[in-house]
Amino acid sequence: MSDLPAVLITGASSGIGATYADRFARRGHDLVIVARDKARLDALAERLRSETGVAIDVIQADLTDGADLAVVEARLRDDDRIGVLVNNAGLSFAGRFEKQAASDIAQLLAVNTTAVLRLAHAVSPRFVETGQGAIINVGSAVSLIPEFGQTVYGATKAFVLYLSQGLAFELGPKGVYVQAVLPAATCTEIWTRAGADRSQLPPMMEVGEMVDAAFVGFDRREGVTIPPLHDASHWDAFQAARHQMLPGFGQTTAAPRYKTAS
Secondary structure (H helix, E strand, O other): OOOOOOEEEEEEOHHHHHHHHHHHHHHHOOOOEEEOOHHHHHHHHHHHHHHEEEOEOOOOOOOHHHHHHHHHHHHHHHHOOEEEEEEOOOOEEEEEEEEEEHHHHHHHHHHHHHHHHHHHHHHHHHHHOOOOOEEEOOHHHHOHOOOOOHHHHOOOOHHHHHHHHHHHHHHHHHOOOOEOOOOOOOOOOOHHOOOOOOOOOOOOOOOHHHHHHHHHHOHHHHHHHOOOOOOOOHHHHHHHHEEEEEEHHHHOOOHHHHHOOO
């Protein structure tokens, strides 16, 4: 058993989650990997045990299922070895808002928002009590691009960003590090699962490069890591503009531009 904290990773059977599992295992962390596809989880666990020697537990769970989600919550609450949560599991569906099925939207919300919130909430009391721990929430640069056209997906990722920043504000002073990771287009299976036409997809970042960049941000304790954003001053300017607005929210009268002419 490693002296390093164990890491629980959702959506770990492929793509970003599997790559996080690989990287944390190679750093010597024991793992708890979570996903729906147990065969893939078992194959990943067997490979990483053989290559790294770390201990790996597998939890087969569908995060849209309340009972399955409760199992993962209980593991986070009760397993003192787990010191890092990677909220990576995510869904996307192709198609315009008015044509998307209500059942698909409900699934997307369950995985991209409810599960992220509930798992962070399950582990936070223990992290606060010990004064240490880390929560990595994988969001998306789409959360900053409502013009992109993936309205519900982008809205769920905006939730992830806000949640991460809010948790960093609340839990950071208590020793808990929270990182939001905002990839742009990354070469994973989410596109084909969403029903996208691969021939119409833009150039994408390789998943290994994205996760490795996210780890640099993790090691630096960045609050928000955006691997494809080369000019970090743009994010700084965005944050500065947002902070400039805050005093205005305390006004008790409407702005002159909203006054009707007398």
